[in-house]
Amino acid sequence: MKNVKYGQCVRCGKTYEATPDLTNCECGGILDIVYDYDYIKSVLTKEKLAARDNRTMWRYRELLPIEETTPDTPLRVGWSPLYEEPKLAEMLGIRKLWVKDDGQNPTASLKDRASAMAVAKALEAGAETIACSSTGNAASSLAGNAAAAGLKTFIFVPERAPQGKVAQLMIFGANVISVKGNYEDTFKLSAAAIDKYGWYNRNAAINPYLSEGKKTVALEIAEQLNWEMPDYLAISVGDGCTIAGVWKGFKDLYAIGFIDKLPRLISAQSYGCYPINRAIQDNAPWEPMEENTIADSISVGVPRNADKALAAIRESNGLAICVTDEEILAAQRLLGKTCGVFGEPAGVTGAAALKKACEEGLIPADATVVSVVTGNGLKDVANAIKSAGSPLHIEPDLDVMVKGFAERGVEVK
Numbered sequence: 001m002k003n004v005k006y007g008q009c010v011r012c013g014k015t016y017e018a019t020p021d022l023t024n025c026e027c028g029g030i031l032d033i034v035y036d037y038d039y040i041k042s043v044l045t046k047e048k049l050a051a052r053d054n055r056t057m058w059r060y061r062e063l064l065p066i067e068e069t070t071p072d073t074p075l076r077v078g079w080s081p082l083y084e085e086p087k088l089a090e091m092l093g094i095r096k097l098w099v100k101d102d103g104q105n106p107t108a109s110l111k112d113r114a115s116a117m118a119v120a121k122a123l124e125a126g127a128e129t130i131a132c133s134s135t136g137n138a139a140s141s142l143a144g145n146a147a148a149a150g151l152k153t154f155i156f157v158p159e160r161a162p163q164g165k166v167a168q169l170m171i172f173g174a175n176v177i178s179v180k181g182n183y184e185d186t187f188k189l190s191a192a193a194i195d196k197y198g199w200y201n202r203n204a205a206i207n208p209y210l211s212e213g214k215k216t217v218a219l220e221i222a223e224q225l226n227w228e229m230p231d232y233l234a235i236s237v238g239d240g241c242t243i244a245g246v247w248k249g250f251k252d253l254y255a256i257g258f259i260d261k262l263p264r265l266i267s268a269q270s271y272g273c274y275p276i277n278r279a280i281q282d283n284a285p286w287e288p289m290e291e292n293t294i295a296d297s298i299s300v301g302v303p304r305n306a307d308k309a310l311a312a313i314r315e316s317n318g319l320a321i322c323v324t325d326e327e328i329l330a331a332q333r334l335l336g337k338t339c340g341v342f343g344e345p346a347g348v349t350g351a352a353a354l355k356k357a358c359e360e361g362l363i364p365a366d367a368t369v370v371s372v373v374t375g376n377g378l379k380d381v382a383n384a385i386k387s388a389g390s391p392l393h394i395e396p397d398l399d400v401m402v403k404g405f406a407e408r409g410v411e412v413k
Helices: 037-043 046-050 057-063 086-092 111-124 137-149 163-171 183-197 210-214 216-224 241-255 275-282 306-315 325-339 345-359 377-388 398-407
Strands: 004-009 031-035 082-084 096-101 129-133 152-158 175-179 232-236 264-270 319-323 368-373
Touching: 031 241, 037 057, 057 216, 082 216, 086 096, 086 325, 086 345, 096 216, 111 129, 111 137, 111 210, 111 241, 129 137, 129 183, 137 152, 137 163, 152 163, 152 183, 163 175, 163 377, 175 183, 210 216, 210 241, 216 241, 216 368, 232 241, 232 345, 241 264, 241 306, 264 275, 264 306, 264 345, 275 306, 275 319, 319 325, 319 345, 325 345, 325 377, 345 368, 345 377
Parallel strands: 096 368, 129 152, 152 175, 232 264, 232 368, 264 319
Antiparallel strands: 004 031, 082 096
């Protein structure tokens, strides 16, 4: 790959050749993919990019760690809509707000970006089987993207994974292992199986290419905003790979001169599980936490990408905002009623954190903000119903309908 120099450990600095099956450093640290920005600047311009018809994550190939001969993966991943939301911006007391709905990806989450990258690298490595552990979205995204590419999958999920996500896995033909335990137990079992059988590893804690796939959401946001960067970007955080990828994407664009400023990150976690935010708030090393939140996709008590995530938040002078499950459900309703965007609990945690930050005066009134919705609400229908309530259930009688709505405080006219 002409555009890639090497992989470099974020802990000890040791470098490795960027082979398709690259994993962790011998010291245990995760690697970062280092690019040749001078080369990229010589082959990529804004004008060249604007002329491309390819509206997927692969339109940014010069900024991605793939071989020139590697084909785009089959599913249409990326180029999700970025909606400007003036009504919600006014409600929050900020100048401008955009909502990036990544629940519009093929398997309905941002994780498709990482899984598409994993599939591309697995094909480069000549692998026939790919595996991962996940709280849900990474699993379903891998299963779908791998199925489309003809790869066999083994997927490990904790038993609490929502049935909507498990259903996706089964439909996509994955070999699913539901583990009686938490995410840490699930991860350890997947690591042991991958080591034993030599499957290609899609775990974000091990595979440094995954954050390179996730960073494409930042590349899209920048291009969709005509390279005018927002002041803040809010996003939910679990194991840390997503927020690290977003920051990497913005830094890449800054390095090649496509943007002239970097946004501040808003790291959003639930009080039910917030090891990364706690480390930021306490200015201390992260420590494991119990996993106790309805936002299952970010319920990660032992974050495997903590080093990258903490560095991203600190480098961006970011905010670490924690919210309750009740605030997450309220944000789910708020986005639905004002924007028409249906996000799952983990997907709207960024919006919940943004709302809280605005209420606490942490975001200035003249600020511009992007909030990323990382997963679709159909992933977790049970909590959506819990959030929105039940419909009016009546006999087929108009008077009964009017009376029922009156009891709910709804005027029929």
